[in-house]
Amino acid sequence: MDSHKPEGIRLLGRVLPWLLIVVLAIAAPYALPSFRLNLLGRFLSLGVVALGVDLIWGFTGLLSLGQGIFFALGGYGAAMHLQLTCATCSRSAGGIPEFFGLYGVKQLPFFWWPFHSPWFTLVAIWFIPGLVAGLLGYLVFRNRIRGVYFSILTQAALLVFYNFFNGQQKLINGTNGLKTDVTRLFGQMVGSDIMQRNFFWLTVLCVVVAWWICRNLVRGRFGDALVAIRDDEARLRFTGFNPTALKTIVFAVAGALAGVGGALYTVQSGIVSPQFMSVPFSIEMVIWVAVGGRATLLGAIFGALGINYAKSLVSEALPYLWLFIQGGLFIVVVTALPDGLVGWWKKGGVPRLLARFRGAPRLATYPALELEGPDKPRITLKGDQQ
Amino acid sequence: MHGNAPIDGSAPLLELDGVSVDFDGFLALDDLSLCLASGELRAVIGPNGAGKTTFLDVITGKLLPSSGDVRFKGRSLLGQQEHHIARLGVGRKFQSPRVFENLSLRQNLTLAASVKTPLALLFGSLGRSERDRVEHLLGVIDLADRPHLLAGELSHGQKQWLEIAMLVAQDPDLLLVDEPVAGLTDGETERTADLLRELAGDHTVLVIDHDMEFIRRLDAPVTVLHEGHVLCEGTMDQVQCDPAVTEVYLGRADETP
Numbered sequence: 357m358d359s360h361k362p363e364g365i366r367l368l369g370r371v372l373p374w375l376l377i378v379v380l381a382i383a384a385p386y387a388l389p390s391f392r393l394n395l396l397g398r399f400l401s402l403g404v405v406a407l408g409v410d411l412i413w414g415f416t417g418l419l420s421l422g423q424g425i426f427f428a429l430g431g432y433g434a435a436m437h438l439q440l441t442c443a444t445c446s447r448s449a450g451g452i453p454e455f456f457g458l459y460g461v462k463q464l465p466f467f468w469w470p471f472h473s474p475w476f477t478l479v480a481i482w483f484i485p486g487l488v489a490g491l492l493g494y495l496v497f498r499n500r501i502r503g504v505y506f507s508i509l510t511q512a513a514l515l516v517f518y519n520f521f522n523g524q525q526k527l528i529n530g531t532n533g534l535k536t537d538v539t540r541l542f543g544q545m546v547g548s549d550i551m552q553r554n555f556f557w558l559t560v561l562c563v564v565v566a567w568w569i570c571r572n573l574v575r576g577r578f579g580d581a582l583v584a585i586r587d588d589e590a591r592l593r594f595t596g597f598n599p600t601a602l603k604t605i606v607f608a609v610a611g612a613l614a615g616v617g618g619a620l621y622t623v624q625s626g627i628v629s630p631q632f633m634s635v636p637f638s639i640e641m642v643i644w645v646a647v648g649g650r651a652t653l654l655g656a657i658f659g660a661l662g663i664n665y666a667k668s669l670v671s672e673a674l675p676y677l678w679l680f681i682q683g684g685l686f687i688v689v690v691t692a693l694p695d696g697l698v699g700w701w702k703k704g705g706v707p708r709l710l711a712r713f714r715g716a717p718r719l720a721t722y723p724a725l726e727l728e729g730p731d732k733p734r735i736t737l738k739g740d741q742q
Numbered sequence: 743m744h745g746n747a748p749i750d751g752s753a754p755l756l757e758l759d760g761v762s763v764d765f766d767g768f769l770a771l772d773d774l775s776l777c778l779a780s781g782e783l784r785a786v787i788g789p790n791g792a793g794k795t796t797f798l799d800v801i802t803g804k805l806l807p808s809s810g811d812v813r814f815k816g817r818s819l820l821g822q823q824e825h826h827i828a829r830l831g832v833g834r835k836f837q838s839p840r841v842f843e844n845l846s847l848r849q850n851l852t853l854a855a856s857v858k859t860p861l862a863l864l865f866g867s868l869g870r871s872e873r874d875r876v877e878h879l880l881g882v883i884d885l886a887d888r889p890h891l892l893a894g895e896l897s898h899g900q901k902q903w904l905e906i907a908m909l910v911a912q913d914p915d916l917l918l919v920d921e922p923v924a925g926l927t928d929g930e931t932e933r934t935a936d937l938l939r940e941l942a943g944d945h946t947v948l949v950i951d952h953d954m955e956f957i958r959r960l961d962a963p964v965t966v967l968h969e970g971h972v973l974c975e976g977t978m979d980q981v982q983c984d985p986a987v988t989e990v991y992l993g994r995a996d997e998t999p
Binding site (some may be wrong): 587 | 823825833841843857863912999
């Protein structure tokens with residue numbers, strides 16, 4: 357494998373993917389029409405969300421159907437700041453966002469105030485979703501609510517948030533959501549091509565950083581403990597670990613990632629609305645990870661990108677067809693590719709598929725003997741081999 | 743009442759004092775009292791339903807007894823969470839082997855050996871002695887040449903041994919071993935008995951089983967449980983001659999050829 361290759365090729369193998377990412381990221385805004393670039397940027401921000409879903413579901417086995425909550429919280433944070441900068445620079449409606457005028461609100465609600473500060477906003481878009489996730493997670497995990505009950509609970513929480521945001525016109529414009537594309541940042545329209553290009557690059561950077569954080573979380577003993585929770589949580593308890601603490605941490609991290617993804621998605625789609633917390637959307641997040649490959653970080657990113665691209669292409673051509681395709685994909689993954697596409701690739705799916713066409717090599721004896729050779733000691737307990 | 747006994751050589755490591763567990767009127771443990779000295783190897787036997795596993799559940803914090811007290815190093819364990827009890831130095835091996843199947847052998851052992859707080863897992867590194875312990879244990883279970891094998895790929899017997907090794911990696915003062923030889927071959931059973939005998943001394947070991955040959959080979963004092971309380975204690979020979987034991991346990995075994 358890798359160890360047989362000369363040093364130079366191995367180095368190239370490590371540097372080349374990064375080089376490719378940098379080149380593609382720089383070239384994309386010049387190669388793609390602005391509509392396509394915008395889509396790519398939005399889907400990449402969904403990739404950040406998918407990384408979080410992978411962390412809690414793929415590695416730790418917590419199937420959350422409520423990631424939309426944290427996604428929306430991040431989006432609202434970013435949108436509130438943009439609405440405020442817009443209101444202050446225009447001075448049209450007494451320094452508060454225009455929509456308040458529709459409901460006769462004269463005073464800015466108190467929780468809007470801190471969002472005047474760009475620095476507060478930059479922290480809030482990941483800290484608030486992370487905190488909410490941490491609190492929610494702690495209460496649920498402390499009471500040892502697991503499995504399908506956890507999933508139902510997260511979905512219920514999602515509906516609570518959805519209904520609350522939908523109903524609060526006077527606080528956050530209710531169903532209509534908050535628009536961001538006609539707001540200004542650094543003197544530029546947020547919806548302008550230049551700003552969109554910058555947001556695209558920011559998104560690429562965020563995906564890389566999020567991937568790096570997740571990778572460091574899952575590769576060491578912390579990640580082993582997460583997998584151990586998925587395998588046998590009770591056993592881990594008796595080994596001296598506190599699964600509640602581990603699960604709370606990882607759920608908070610996933611919430612924070614969803615928040616960052618939501619903020620990036622909002623500035624690139626031009627609006628945040630309670631629809632971000634619709635039940636199907638949170639379920640789709642799980643499908644991205646399932647198709648891309650659970651417990652593979654790249655799988656989560658590619659899953660989010662691939663499915664959403666397919667969705668937009670299919671919907672452009674045959675709008676009614678997409679839901680069938682999505683359902684079909686899910687069935688294929690559950691029945692034929694339980695590890696998802698990247699998992700299938702990693703476990704040698706491609707050679708196996710090719711071998712199927714060529715005809716598999718015939719093994720005359722027990723496969724393990726053929727593969728390892730008869731001289732190699734078989735695994736045995738102490739003393740079994742005289 | 744004894745109060746909190748001082749921790750010295752003479753004080754028992756584990757004390758169960760009149761423990762009862764009531765499952766809706768069924769007494770799984772009935773006023774059970776038992777003492778384990780430091781460094782002792784003890785075998786606990788009893789027919790099915792005698793309360794052997796319930797007894798371990800009470801010690802490790804999985805079950806709260808309806809009455810009585812459990813003291814470990816002079817401290818009451820009642821109401822403590824499972825992971826606190828484990829960190830105090832109580833390790834448990836389960837009846838059917840439970841290992842982390844999607845982790846490699848080395849990862850399984852390393853997790854058991856490491857400091858268990860999230861921060862230590864993230865930012866700390868494994869100490870020299872822990873690393874040596876893991877490598878040594880890989881050798882003990884004869885899998886030193888395949889540390890990257892997933893635990894799920896092991897045979898039943900190897901899983902039993904891996905779980906015992908994980909228990910040792912945890913370095914507890916008290917090892918509670920529930921049916922370590924279920925499903926093992928005769929050779930493996932003998933070696934398991936030898937391994938547990940070696941562990942006693944440095945550790946206090948309590949073994950639950952009903953394989954008589956295995957218990958005999960342990961060469962340890964035997965406690966017989968019956969219907970949730972201690973029927974008698976003694977050496978294997980004494981216990982086997984006890985008419986009460988013969989009646990509830992061995993007698994029954996004799997009837998079926």
